[in-house]
Amino acid sequence: MNQVECVECGTTVSVPDNVMRGEILVCQDCGTELEVIELDPLTVDLAPLEMEDWGE
Amino acid sequence: MSEPNADLLIELVRRASPSGHEAAAVAFLVDWMRAHGLVAYVDSAGNAIGIRGPERARFTLMLLGHIDTVPGQVPVAVRDGALYGRGSVDAKGSLAAFAEAAAQAALPDGWRVVVAGAVCEETDSRGAYHIRDSFEPDACIVGEPSGVDRVALGYKGHVWFRYTLAQAETHSSRPEPSVGALGAAFWHAVLSWSENANQGYERHFDQVVPHLNAINTRSDGLEAVVVMSISFRLPPRLAPDDVRAAIAPLAAPGARLEMDRGVGAYLGAKDNALVRGMVGAIRAQGRRPAFVLKSGTSDMNVVCTRWLCPLIAYGPGDSHLDHTPDEHLPLDDYAAAIVTLRHFIEHLEPAAELAPAQGTTLPAEQRGDL
Numbered sequence: 309m310n311q312v313e314c315v316e317c318g319t320t321v322s323v324p325d326n327v328m329r330g331e332i333l334v335c336q337d338c339g340t341e342l343e344v345i346e347l348d349p350l351t352v353d354l355a356p357l358e359m360e361d362w363g364e
Numbered sequence: 365m366s367e368p369n370a371d372l373l374i375e376l377v378r379r380a381s382p383s384g385h386e387a388a389a390v391a392f393l394v395d396w397m398r399a400h401g402l403v404a405y406v407d408s409a410g411n412a413i414g415i416r417g418p419e420r421a422r423f424t425l426m427l428l429g430h431i432d433t434v435p436g437q438v439p440v441a442v443r444d445g446a447l448y449g450r451g452s453v454d455a456k457g458s459l460a461a462f463a464e465a466a467a468q469a470a471l472p473d474g475w476r477v478v479v480a481g482a483v484c485e486e487t488d489s490r491g492a493y494h495i496r497d498s499f500e501p502d503a504c505i506v507g508e509p510s511g512v513d514r515v516a517l518g519y520k521g522h523v524w525f526r527y528t529l530a531q532a533e534t535h536s537s538r539p540e541p542s543v544g545a546l547g548a549a550f551w552h553a554v555l556s557w558s559e560n561a562n563q564g565y566e567r568h569f570d571q572v573v574p575h576l577n578a579i580n581t582r583s584d585g586l587e588a589v590v591v592m593s594i595s596f597r598l599p600p601r602l603a604p605d606d607v608r609a610a611i612a613p614l615a616a617p618g619a620r621l622e623m624d625r626g627v628g629a630y631l632g633a634k635d636n637a638l639v640r641g642m643v644g645a646i647r648a649q650g651r652r653p654a655f656v657l658k659s660g661t662s663d664m665n666v667v668c669t670r671w672l673c674p675l676i677a678y679g680p681g682d683s684h685l686d687h688t689p690d691e692h693l694p695l696d697d698y699a700a701a702i703v704t705l706r707h708f709i710e711h712l713e714p715a716a717e718l719a720p721a722q723g724t725t726l727p728a729e730q731r732g733d734l
Contacts, residue, residue, distance in 0.1 A: 356655045
């Protein structure tokens with residue numbers, strides 16, 4: 309199990325060994341969604357925000 | 365590999381194609397796809413279909429755009445780096461980007477790409493229904509203007525009702541309510557039901573939103589009639605039949621409530637290979653991706669009733685310009701969408717890695733397939 313630091317609150321987040329690029333993790337401390345943007349070195353960033361919009 | 369340009373898009377927009385009158389645009393797109401290495405044809409519903417890759421490929425990526433537009437002529441012109449014209453945003457920009465990306469991309473082993481320009485998306489989605497029943501893709505991107513940085517994960521459902529109430533004419537001095545008043549009372553009851561149904565749901569996507577499209581009364585001197593057209597935008601937790609069951613008891617005695625047509629909402633997961641691939645493709649262009657939930661409907665609502673593969677919507681443009689006289693698409697956004705889609709296609713994972721659609725909150729038989 310690897311670990312990264314939550315980019316929002318700094319808490320250590322455990323990452324499964326078979327994690328995939330683009331996978332979304334949730335910080336158990338602050339609830340922030342984190343996206344795995346690199347595997348080597350393991351790097352996370354804030355996951356895409358979810359917004360609402362009108363129309364098609 | 366040729367540099368992307370806007371010739372295809374401009375020529376598609378020049379060929380006006382309001383719903384039901386798409387043949388010229390379809391023929392042009394089919395010819396273009398044939399000239400750019402796709403096996404292309406017009407199917408029996410009138411859709412433009414182009415296929416690239418082995419006929420017996422193990423996996424199929426469906427790029428499902430629509431080629432029809434709403435009515436209304438917007439003069440076609442390129443000004444200040446943007447293409448003006450009906451359909452530039454909704455949704456020929458997405459469709460042309462699909463065709464360009466499919467033609468340019470180096471396809472991964474095992475994959476074929478289908479580009480579909482569906483007819484009648486703006487009316488009854490007959491084109492999408494035909495495509496839905498003709499293919500079984502492993503992943504699907506619906507072509508709608510999410511914006512080049514955004515992946516649309518879901519669309520609300522939509523259902524239409526006709527409410528009709530007739531009663532014998534009476535003198536207006538009598539105390540009984542008129543049919544118009546009874547119709548208005550039904551509408552107010554619908555509003556109250558909707559308000560109660562939305563308690564505790566903060567997101568607009570999760571709320572049921574009623575809309576009074578029309579209310580008309582008529583009388584031949586003997587009988588007065590009120591006819592109302594009411595529609596609802598639906599969250600994933602409510603199917604069209606759920607709404608019918610909820611509002612039918614609100615109707616006045618003797619009233620007729622008919623459900624014209626309806627489709628359920630779709631909400632896909634944000635963590636499957638399709639989404640990961642598109643988010644990665646957006647990041648690869650140096651952009652920060654976002655997810656979006658749409659209040660409207662699209663052909664995604666149609667195909668999700670049969671296709672269990674992951675679905676998203678993507679395409680260049682600002683959807684606030686949909687159906688407006690100011691409809692225009694920045695050509696930089698169009699080019700960026702092509703590059704992003706091409707990157708996505710070239711990095712497709714084996715379909716075995718594609719997780720089944722998750723997060724769709726209603727089973728297919730309840731999502732409305734009217």
